[in-house]
Amino acid sequence: MISTDQPTSHSVITNEKQSRSGPLLCIPPELLQSIFVYIGDRATLYALTLSSHLLREEAEPYLYASPMTLLSSEQSKSKAKTALPVFRPTDDPKTHAAFLRTITTNPRLAALVRSYHPISIIGRAGRRSPLWEPTKKGLCAMTGLRELRLYLFGSLPAAASLLLGLPENHRGGGHFINFNDPNTTAYEHENYPRPTFQLHTLQWGCENDEEAIAIFLLSQHQLRNLYFEMRAEYKHLFVDLPSPYLPMLDFLGGNRWTIEALFPGRKITHLAWTSGSYEDTSVLEYDSELVVPSFLRDTRAEMESLKTLSFGTFFQQLRLRFKHVASLLHDLEVLELVSGTMSEELPLLSTIPRLRQLIFTVSIDSSSSSSSIISQPSDHEDTVNMLFACCKSLVCVDAGIFTRNPDTNGYEVWYARLRVSSPMHKILTKLKHKKETQSSGIPACGKDVSSTLNPEFNLSNTNTNALRENEMFQYRKHRGVNLGSWFVLERWITEHPFVQTDTAATPPGQSDLDICRAGGSVNAKEVLEKHWDGWIMDEDWTWIAQVGLNAVRIPIGYYHLCGADKGVLQGTEFEPYFDVYKGAWDRIINSLRKAKELGIGVLLDLHAAPGSQNAFPHSGTSNHHPSFFTSKYNQRHTICILKTLVQSLCTLSHAESLHNIIGIELLNEPDPPSDAVLMRWYLNAIEALSVGNGGIPIYLGECWRTGVYADFISKNSVHGMIVLDHHFYRCFTAEDIRTSAEDLTRSILDPNGISHTLENASEKIGHAGGGVVIGEWSGALNPGSLKGVQDNASNAQRRYVNAQLEMFERCCAGWFFWTYKKEDKGDTGWSLRDAVECGVFPPFVGEKALGVRDILAAHTRYWSQYLGSYNHSLFGEGFILGWDDAYRFIRSTPPSSRTVNEIGFTGAWARKRALDLRLDVDCRGTHFWEFEHGVKEGAHAAVTDYQSANRRPLHLLLSSLPPSPPSPSPPTLAPFPSLPVLGPQHKNPTQELNTAT
Secondary structure (H helix, E strand, O other): OOOOOHHHHHHHHHHHOOOOOOOOOOOOOHHHHHHHHHOOHHHHHHHHHHHHHHHHHHHHHHHHOOOOHHHHHHHHHHHOOOOOOOOOOOOOOHHHHHHHHHOOOHHHHHOOOEEEHHHHHHHHHHOOOOOHHHOOOOOOHHHOOOOOEEEEEEEEOOHHHOOOOOOOOOOOOOOOOOOOOOOOOOOOOOOOOOOOOOOOOEEEOOOHHHHHHHHHHHOOOOOOOEOOOOHHHHHHHOOOOOOOOOOOOOEEEOHHHHHHOOOOOOOEEEEEEOOOOOOOOHEEEEHHHHHHHHHHHHHHHHHHOOOOEEOOOOOEOOOOOHHHHHHOOOOOEEEEEEEEHHHHHHHHHOOOOOOOOOEEEEEEOOOOOOOOOOOOOHHHHHHHHHHHHHOOOOEEEEEEEEEOOOOOOEEEOOOOEEEEEHHHHHEEEHEEEEEEEEOOOOOOOOOOOOEOOOOOHHHOEEEEEOOOOOHHHHHHHHEEEEEOOOOOOOOOOHHHHHHOOOOOOOOOOOOOHHHHHHHHHHHHHHHHHHHHHHHHOHHHHHHHHHHOOOEEEEEEEEEHHOOOOOOOOOOOOHHHHHHOOOHHHHHHHHHHHHHHHOEEEEEEEEEOOOOOOOOOHHHOOOOOOOOOOOOOHHHHHHHHHHHHHHHHHHHHHHHOOOOOOEEEEOOOOOOOOHHHHHHHHHHHHHHHHHHOOOOOEEEEOOOOOOOHHHHHHHHHHOOEEEEEEEEOOOOHHHHHHOOOOOHHHHHHHHHHHHHHHHHHHHHHHHHOOOEEEEEEEEOOOOHHOOOOOOOOOOHHHHHHHHHHHHHHHHOOEEEEEOOOOOOOOOOOOOHHHHHOOOOOOOOOOOOOOOOOOOOOHHHHHHHHHHOOOHHHHHHHHHHHHHHHHHHHHHHOOOOOOOOOEEEOOOOHHHHHHHHHOOOOOOOOOHHHHHHHHHHHHHHHHOOOOOOOHHOOOOOHHHHHHHOOOOOOOOOOOOOOOOOOOOOOOOOOOOOOOOOOO
């Protein structure tokens, strides 16, 4: 099929010789790996490598075998694979020129290019290079480009010409002043062609380019990795850019001014802090007398969110004042120290609680006669042993050498790398290997792909398939209950605290504030603490776990946080009652600990905000004229309170590994004067909480306007996982009262009713990385709905509850029943304990039996019937990934749990996994739906497969889990029963809108 002549090899890419009436030739690039040696057309070979990351390493020996010369076709036929030299020579300009000519004359081929880095092609010649103009044209043709790296030397700007398409006489000097429109410049009257690609990675090493780069970044909405050094006097250009820009940025590299300009306010997880030629390095010197530099203090929250950090420079030797940074790195897992000496401060690594890998990197000139700085691990045995002794979490230490060859125009690859593992890690590895070899022999499903976090910048490897505990809690399906009237009291649930002799609540006597005002601080404190300690006890937590629930929603008021920060009460009605509520925070923390023991996730819901966000007593006050939305102070103060809550939870999570916090709900059932007012406050709160929040999801109430707020979340989800909270009641409105229980049940099961609204919202928000949960619902029916019921009311109520459960399981990522229990027994509509005991609610909510389908084949077969552009391979990738991840969730279930973990936020999980694994799929692109659909179906098939193999409900399979999940194969059809059901007076909400979005 492929010969050495140029036309044939060219046709492999362009399909020029294929019959128009027949199918186009489509050869996966991976099949070409073994026959590179027979391809004589070097330009085509170059294009192939740039269109596929998998081919790059395989093809480099042929593309860069010798400088300034080309291997002939005859040589390539007869010789084996050419070995790479120790120092890779300069890229061949002739090959590169041929490549540029090829893609500029063939747009289809140019669109295949994904990675372009002519670092040493243009080199020091800059615009004098004959490749300059072809490069400009080539960049305009590479519409699908995702990765670009370019270096020029000698203070030559390049961005204006290469990235903005301006002619050479238009450069710098204040010309680029229009930051409001990324598509215009000072020369907007002139029509110059410019690149249209959306980059994922930009590594820009050209000097004097700040103004042009600032304009270019405005148009790069998909950029995830950025390396760029700037001068101090141009920092303001980037600080003043309109927000939001670079919403997906995850890796940032550069000098001090780059960090100061682009790091604050962003959730960056990978940082490369270098010291370039522009930077004043005195703040990093060990001998400096400076205390903590101001720019470190200003970015404290951002530093605490880092996962990997490369610190130092190849250009000069620094004695790093690392103690300024070490105390901030709470989440750091990988640390690279470049060309630094800090032996005196090595014990500081013990302050980084999650550090797993340490990399020492030094740079040496290949022309020097100096001996290798790092030769054998034994040469530094004492230092390495000290590292493992002072940093208990450390798994391995890497030592590497980076070289610079004066005969070439760029830096060379690593040529030495040594790894030393901790003694304990070696023992655990051996035990793990022994256990795997003695397993039952069931093959693992797929394989764990250890991918480089940021291979473009020599950061370290990590296993992106590892399921972190906090991710398991946050993304699994939540089946939960509200612990109502525990902290935020509601008199219809718990009467006792309101009628104490010394604290009989003043009229109207319905809220927390009424109790405080009635009894005074001393008596109110005693009554409330007695209630907090007695309402939810160990036996209650045990009962919750035994019925298969895996989550709780705990309503709290802002005043319950004063034990964490007294300032939350400042300027509020609860300011005089600090002594009453200061003990609440410790009890909230204890609830997190107890829930963690039983594998239960906790959603903390701000039920009561300063000034009250609605007119109901469960907002902390009986005031029927709420002031939250009319007071700017209350709105700003609430954001400060939420920041206090999030920061306190992050600190607690780091200190005690309490990773069962599944989210923070910003406001419970807000009643704003308009959607615009609430949405504006939501945006301000989300922005404020996006930094240093430890990845805690944010839950938003939607005022019973599901479609409107689903659109809002889908357009404003760049700051992490945002979940829509819908409350579902059918017993308050006049229409509810007139409708019979049978008709209410039928409307819930109607596929064109509320379930359609929830499904649409779930899909839309899932694409944005979030989901929909039912934060409150109940089995309560108004007596008017029970008139004329032919059998007893309990049966009607049971059917009503079952219909809701079926809909929530199908349409949402989770649900929380309101409420756990009431002081007065027997209310099966509102009390979960009573509903379970009376048979209205299922005794266990973890049982499911799912049908089996040959989904993978069915997907391709079904969509092949319709004309359109498809990429079924993405479905296959998603299917395998969903299968593997579903088993990881199942296997993460604690032994004490009676129900297993399942992926609940499948849409959000698909988006997260695509980003984690750096898959070549645009999360907002045309074909992402196939990948997402594959993840959902793969997860579904994995659960079905495991149930089918054991013929038992999922919650009973824990004892028989194998060491690894089985490989996915086309499952056999089995006759399973149809899907069984799994298994507040309180709110007075407005009429819910059932309009489908």
